[in-house]
Amino acid sequence: MEAAPCISHIASLLCEPKRTAMLWALMDGSAKSSEELATLAGLSPASAIAHLSRLTGGGLLRVDTRRGKRLFRVAAADVSAAIDALASTTMASAARSTPDVLPPALLAPASLRHARLCHGHLGGELAAGIYLRMLEAGWIDRHEQRTDVTLAGMRHLAQLGIFTQALAAPLACDCFDWSQQQPHLGGALGAGLLQLFLQSGWISAVNASHALLVTDIGRLEINRLAAL
Structure with a gap:
């Protein structure tokens, strides 16, 4: 047991x-004061400072000083990744324990709900919309637990510069979105679309957060994807 990670x-x-x-x-990459965080968490200022000291000492938060004011933010991207993974596991475990009851959506900052990184692909409202349009346009097809890319989908994706024959397996899979309570696209195709959006300058990362900033042009172009 000594070899187990601590x-x-x-x-x-x-x-x-x-x-x-x-x-x-x-989680949206913002920096907030202890007073703001105390209000959000329902704590007294003294209790909030005590908790924040533990989080900072543990390497989960870091402190920025602006105009003499201490602001707290997530320390690094791995912290955001861990919390996002816990959110996904929370929703997935709830779905497994009570499969006939849809678990309530997790409340999150608006930017995270709209667009975020999710295991190397795009998550959030933007990603859920792409998934639905690709289904309706016949680019992808669902067979029980399997998601396939159709021939029509392969042709349209090739026009975007995404050649599905060159992508690794699994090519496409459903990834349940904890903020939308519906699937978005995972797998190599989901990762390929994310890279296309990043390289096109349609989206960009926000600090150490998993939140993604979507430009006006990016929102327009992404919403055109697979639009009927």
Whole structure:
């Protein structure tokens, strides 16, 4: 057992609901004061500072100073990735334990709900919209637990510079979106679309967050994808 990774310290930091509430409020890449985070988490200023000190000491948050004011933000991208993974697992485990009951959507900052990184592909409202349009346009097809790219989809994607024959397996799969309560596109095709959007300058990363900034042109072009 000595060779097991020592994750209990980080787990102990995340097991307190008030601390996770403050981390969750910073998942959009923003920086907030202890007073703002205290209000969001329903804490007294003194209690908020104590919790923030533990999160900062544990390497989950870092402190920026602006005009003499201390602002807290997520320390690095791996912290955002871990919290996002926990959100996905929370929704997935709820769905497994009560398969006939749709779990309530997790509330999150608007930018995360709109567009974010999700396991190397695009997640959020923007991604869920692409998935639905690709289904309706006949670019992809669902067979129970399997998602396939159709011949029509391959042709249209090739026009965008995405050649599905060159992509690794799995080519396409459903990824349940914790903020939209519906699937978006995962797999190599989901990753390929994300790279296309990044290289085209339609979206960009926000600090150490998983939130993605979508330009006006990017929103227009992405919403045209697979539009009937």
